[in-house]
Amino acid sequence: MNSSSPVLIESPNADSTARSKSYFAFRLIEFILGGVFIYAGAIKAWDPIGFANDIDNYKILPWVIGVRLAFYLPWLEILCGLALITHRFYVGGLAILTALVSIFMVATIAAKIRGLDITCGCFGHASKNLNFSWHLALDLVLLATLLVVYVRAASGNGLSLKKNPYDQKT
Amino acid sequence: MNSRVVRQALVLVALAFVPAIGQAIYFRDKVSWQSPIPASESVTVVQARAWGANAVWLDARPDEEFARDHVPGALSLNEDHWNELLPQFLATWSPEKKVVVYCSSQSCNASREVARKLRSEAQLKDVFVLQGGWEEWLKSKK
Numbered sequence: 011m012n013s014s015s016p017v018l019i020e021s022p023n024a025d026s027t028a029r030s031k032s033y034f035a036f037r038l039i040e041f042i043l044g045g046v047f048i049y050a051g052a053i054k055a056w057d058p059i060g061f062a063n064d065i066d067n068y069k070i071l072p073w074v075i076g077v078r079l080a081f082y083l084p085w086l087e088i089l090c091g092l093a094l095i096t097h098r099f100y101v102g103g104l105a106i107l108t109a110l111v112s113i114f115m116v117a118t119i120a121a122k123i124r125g126l127d128i129t130c131g132c133f134g135h136a137s138k139n140l141n142f143s144w145h146l147a148l149d150l151v152l153l154a155t156l157l158v159v160y161v162r163a164a165s166g167n168g169l170s171l172k173k174n175p176y177d178q179k180t
Numbered sequence: 181m182n183s184r185v186v187r188q189a190l191v192l193v194a195l196a197f198v199p200a201i202g203q204a205i206y207f208r209d210k211v212s213w214q215s216p217i218p219a220s221e222s223v224t225v226v227q228a229r230a231w232g233a234n235a236v237w238l239d240a241r242p243d244e245e246f247a248r249d250h251v252p253g254a255l256s257l258n259e260d261h262w263n264e265l266l267p268q269f270l271a272t273w274s275p276e277k278k279v280v281v282y283c284s285s286q287s288c289n290a291s292r293e294v295a296r297k298l299r300s301e302a303q304l305k306d307v308f309v310l311q312g313g314w315e316e317w318l319k320s321k322k
Contacts (some may be wrong), residue, residue: 058203058207058211059210059296060289062211062216063216063289063293064289066216067289073214073215073216074213074214077212077213078204078213081203081204081207082196082197082200085198085199085203086192086193086196086200089192089195089196090192093188093192099188099189099191100188101182101184101185101188102185102187102188102189102191102192103188103189103192105185105188106189106192106193126285164182
């Protein structure tokens with residue numbers, strides 16, 4: 011059994027119908043969440059110079075670092091989105107995306123407090139017309155969803171990251 | 181921290197470098213790796229003013245901000261109404277004129293985008309971004 015992929019655990023006494031529904035519901039959430047991050051990463055990877063300008067607008071990082079991050083972060087986002095969908099390197103991808111969204115939210119709030127006139131950059135120019143409140147709301151929804159998925163995966167409810175205790179061979 | 185989380189995260193972090201480096205190599209001549217706007221593509225308020233009638237000023241801010249106030253004689257050219265406003269600008273432009281694009285401040289991106297589109301789509305040569313934008317213009321008037 012591949013130890014890097016999560017395992018669906020069913021105890022002999024589990025309500026298998028409820029657990030199946032729960033499992034598929036969370037798979038749907040993972041597909042949507044992963045798709046959102048793949049899309050966001052692809053949009054930014056398509057225009058890395060535009061994304062570099064968006065990072066620079068936050069006036070947190072010097073340009074020499076920001077421009078290199080602009081080439082790197084979109085691909086990390088895409089890979090982590092794929093990790094959610096394929097369940098390969100799943101928790102690693104979840105952890106990275108959670109960290110990225112959290113950092114991004116803090117940066118956005120800090121920019122707002124400093125009165126900077128910025129566009130989000132989170133979805134490339136597709137999000138340039140979103141105001142600060144909508145950006146923050148979107149980020150909060152993403153962060154909350156990531157945390158719910160992460161906690162559920164780590165707790166072993168339905169979708170577990172632990173080895174299957176009922177599989178005697180592992 | 182769960183060692184599996186760390187291990188998987190490190191693998192993803194490392195894997196992401198592969199396409200990133202490939203893309204950076206592809207863009208190596210198209211990007212200013214040291215500064216956001218090459219010095220040759222930006223201009224100060226003092227320099228732009230010195231050009232006098234040889235400069236065409238373009239306001240890249242949203243329509244309502246342009247309507248509220250703008251550099252005297254400036255034309256509005258923003259990304260929201262690019263297709264409608266570009267012909268109006270091109271009708272007043274001539275090859276010997278320098279184009280100065282500004283938005284609200286140093287931190288806004290609109291002027292850089294408009295300037296980039298003018299160079300790539302309209303094939304204009306002498307296009308400059310105003311350092312400090314509208315805020316700097318206002319300060320220079322005081």
